[in-house]
Amino acid sequence: MTEAPSPTNPAPKVVGNKPGSNVLDDALARVRALDPALAVTLAREVDAIREGRKFGLVFEKHLPESVRLPEHPVKRGVKVVRRDSVHGGQEQTWRVLKVVSAGIERLAYLADVEEPVPVADLVVVRDFGEPVYPGLKPIHRIERGQPNVPCHVVINGENYHALQALKMTHRKAIDLIYIDPPYNTGNQSWIYSDRYIADQDVFKHSKWLSFMERRLTFARDLLKDTGIILVAIGDEEHHRLRMLMDQVFGPQNFIANIVWQGSGKNDARYTAGGVDYMLAYARDESTLAENEVRWRVVKPGIDLALETAKKAWEESGHDPSEATKIYRAALRPLRNVLGPAVFRYDQIDDQGRVFQAGDLSSPSPRENLRYDLHHPKTGKPVRMPANGWRLDPDAMEERLKDNRILFGPDETTTPRIKRLLVDQAVQVPYATFTTPRMPGSKRLEAILGDKRFPFPKDHEVLMRWFSAIAPSDAVILDFFGGSGSTTEAVARLNAEDGGTRQSILVTNNEVGAKDSKALRAAGCSPGDPEWEARGVCRYVTQPRITTVVTGTRPDGSIYSNGLSATVEFFDLTYLDPDRVSRARDFEAIAPLLWMQAGAIGRCISKEPSEGWALSDRYAVLVDVDASESFVAAMSALQKPPPLVFVVTDSPSDFEDVTGRLPRGIRTYRLYESYLRNFEINVEAAQ
Template sequence: MAAINDLLRQIPDTSLRDRLEQEFARLSKNKKFGLVFEEHIPECTPLYDVPVKRGSTVALKTGHINDLYTVLKIEEDIALCRNKTTGDTRNIPVSELVSVAQFGEPIFPMLQPIAAVENAPDSNLWHTIIEADNYHALQLLEYLYPKKVDCIYIDPPYNTGARDWKYNNDYVDSTDNWRHSKWLSMMQKRLKIAKRILADDGVLITTIDDNEYAHLWILLHEIFPNLTHTCITIQHNPGGTQGKKFSVTHEYAIFSYSSESTIFRKQHTGGDVYNLRRWGSTSGRYEGATCFYPVILDSNYNIIGFGDLLDEELHPTAQVEYNADGTIYVWPIDKNGIEKKWRYGRDTVESVKDRMFIEKRGNRIEIILRRESEPPKTVWTDPLYNAEAHGTDMLKTIIGGGFSYPKSLYAVHDALLFAVSGKKNALIVDFFAGSGTTLHAVNLLNVEDNGNRRCILVTNNEVSDAESKALREQGYQPGDPEWEKHGICRSVTWPRIKYSILGKRDDGTILSGEYYTNQTVSKEVERSFYQLGFIDNPTELTTNAKKQLVSLLRGKDGKSQLPQSLVKADSKFIVSDKHSATILFDVNAVNEWLEALEDQDHITDFYIVVKSAATFKEIKAQVSNLLGPMNVTLQVKRPMSDGFPANVEYFKLGFLDKNSVSLGQQFREILPLLWLKSGAIGRRPEINSDEEPDMLILPQNGFAVLVDEAKYAEFAKKISEVNNIKVVYFVTNSEEAFREMTDGIKIKNTYQLYRDYIDNFVLGSRRDS
């Protein structure tokens, strides 16, 4: 029905159009249940770089993209065109026409290099940005990476009713009765192809808000019936929107994953670490028969294992012992030289090895233990997810300009963290890339854990509504260089990625600001003690007076440190597992208080109600001896000026003529695709001569191509002499020859050019249409 609605708009007779629209509206009132939406007229993409020639499907640059013509002939830059709907013919200047690709028609893509940035010359890792309509780019990605993508992260248009996205080159706004249906049609086409590139253990992450959440939830269940779908609520706007009824502070991230997928757990940070060595009244060596043994480090100070229990009559020579074989023993001895014990016995310590790290403090080495990791929660409220502070403002810091509603870098980072933190070589795709937050987050994730994850961004080069109006008034049209430079990919996505990698802008100015990382450093500090000596008779404090006293206790952030509800009628002190402060009302209960404080490592502030300074100092010493110093874990920050050790290639999606491809005349244009299909390893190879080579053997890129099959013997010999070739392409029209050549080189991944390439897009278009 939506297709009929679009066609009705093209009827020039207003009276007839009005009558038909009325009848159509009456017929369309029939109630439908479930996720029912129209397929709509197939989407079309204008191809400004594809020349108009005889047989081309075209549209007027200033007309509707779905008002299509077929070019019958061209004479003196005038094209005779037949309208595909009415059959009428007319002469149109070629300069006023644009070639059009209809969804469902076979396309033969190529990648035109636009720019590159290399800030890790010693790394073989190269990210990719593709400027393109994401539907055609997804068709390309299906050829390159079928079932090979570890994570797809997308932030599609939220369809709020603002003029923020287009369907068939027209903005969809709140007045469009079919805006939800068009949105679903658009998403369905893309998610169907995304399903074919997602690995069996891959994770799809889709962000959305309330406008389309319910529809998307059902659509995901229909397209991915075998996946589990979990909705995460993210507080991205703590201040809330200025709504009439409610102030909205959240959006959603839907995680879709299979039984084979892993949702990784998040390591604790902040104060969630503690010393492996025990302290306090029961921390001595001989109070734990199985807890005195060495933690063994290698010469690079990596924890490699644990030694045997030491006989009771033997003693280490020092807290840190350096052995002749290069290993290092670390014993549970405190800074006063007193032999203590580890928190875990020798028979259980292996289970927590992965949570240990070391801190070097002078000539001492402390073994620090992170608390056990935990699965992600379904509500995220970290201040770092604030999209204004860590999305909009960060983008302004980097490129000096704005972009509508970029995601917080850290919200995207953490979403990817749960999907790929255990996959350091993961392939990540975002085909609604917008300002490029996903690639930015991948670079941050890689630098935190020395990962080698690769990211592919796809975004169009759409010009905003306001800018497009201004450019048209100046006489520019889509496809003109002046128009294209204002598009999102060229003016936002690429500069952001380039500047964030280099740590500086094109004009040489250095990026200011810092990134928050998930790396931490532990620092030992003393706990804070406060004498409350202004009370004359502490033992006579009433319950109400104690509550008033507790209400006065404020932390550095100005917030109350203890709730008054913890005060009971007989409270002599307060010790809580959930609060970082404690108070002793009655010094006569000091021993009972100290016993309650045993192992309460999280308590940082101690309030003691006592008039005597000497008594206060004595109790302070007892607490210090019991709990020892405090390990404060600080989050490591990374200066933006440091950039990232990463490399990126920026391409624009183009299209080739099928006949030329079939004849093997487009090798130069196909070569970037072969590089990507082989893993985008190393710097992209180029052909510098005008002549097509007989063969290419590229161990630095991990692939080889035999162009002239008559040279097979020479090619096979050269292949056998190198070790890094993982993928081989044979240019041949004979399937039998392809099989024989494949058998002769004994390399697993081989492809037949150009048959493999052509068949993929012909069959794919049939399946998608």
């Protein structure tokens, strides 16, 4: 029984029930006036419901995704799909009961299938959630960069697993993640569990959200505390993605919803469309604020304006008013290219500097800003603005010496200040910008000779945002790499400003819908060389990046002068723990260790027979019995490598070795069974 509230028996505290804050609370308040006891009971029930209710994104979780392991042997106990199956995923998998030889053929007996199936028609699959052992197999290297600058890395593989491997090598190590995931347009643009997700799929949004949530959760752990993630998205999933990002990164870390207006359609019924977004979130916005981080971009057109001014200055014979006249005439047709922030600077002074006249008055009155400023000709104090001057006396003196104060004909005119264009070269980026999207596609076509990839992002737009957001030595990760626009943007940015940014690009080798239909019709299946040769990584990413960096197209024709950069291409492989030898294990994980050490210089690619090996950047001790000579070698170096991997199962051996190393070296323990270090996928995919 519930007692009515009274002054001596107040109503129980009801969580979140602020009278009048919404319709339900209003209704409860009215009930309270009529029947206080009933109101208390109702309020309790309402609060119970409210407490249990989850505000935010609620969606059906889809499990599992799966991955094909074409190199793994079909044997008893493994899960398989038909090599030519379009769908894959859970419903099409079978357990292998046994494998028998029948002449030259090998046949597999599958659970719930009467007839045996040729092993050649099957491929092993693992669901997400079952352990796999990733390795990196070097495929191709372009070496044109400085030896002490990080290599760009391109990994062909499933990003879910690549992210987990990176969690071991790059935890809190990434400055910027930029991704451009499938937009879920229902337009054969996105494959989930080996199947294109169609518009009619009733679970299309929840499947996409499940897919993204798993990857974003891993990605968050890779970001430095000052890190940023930028996710490109279209109208289809923009609102759901923002809620998901709030959930994964926290609403307090939301930075911006960047709107990219491309060319729209003039004949559209309602609005021109052509809008793309980038959602920017910080790993921890408070750390950015503490570090006084500010995003700035170079004002568009500034180089062009300065060049034009230089020509006008020379043409005028160093006459400021003539130079200004010539410059203004040259500026007029450039108005749209330059943008207002540069166009406003339309005067040239007697030193050939481009400037705009600015206000010298202080925005607020302060006593130290009120002082006499004398006119250079009349010697009398000039008219002071009501609030005083913008500059204190010392700063004013400096500007006077630099001829930056613009006096009027006499003391009756308040002087102004010259704002120099070179001092105002950067601006805060606008969250909305207009740039046609076509150039990205056109440039890619010019590299590859034909249209192989739909809607690549414009690397120039990426360059602008990357330079605003990330430092010049940033590590930038893109795990939906597609055609490789991110790698091109990072390499070009370095070439422009001498930065040492590193890009890590992950993309799968997905075959486009049209090509895959044609390949199937020709009897090819995923894993076949003909099929793989048409995948995005092999057919688009690799030739594009190779052409941009070397300057030579795959057909030998010249594209450009190339760029100074080194790029290492890998395939993500899945090792079979029953099959590999210790030496091969080491080879497979060696590139991961090299990446962890910064991907600079030589990779220690073979298990060293003498028990240890050193490079400039890292060292590996694989046999603790050789620790004496290892420690001696490290101690003899003036600049020992800053990172050491010690292979031992024994924590005390590890302590012993690391205690004898020179100070200031980061140490990392690896299990003797190398694969165990990189056993991934076991975290239950949510």
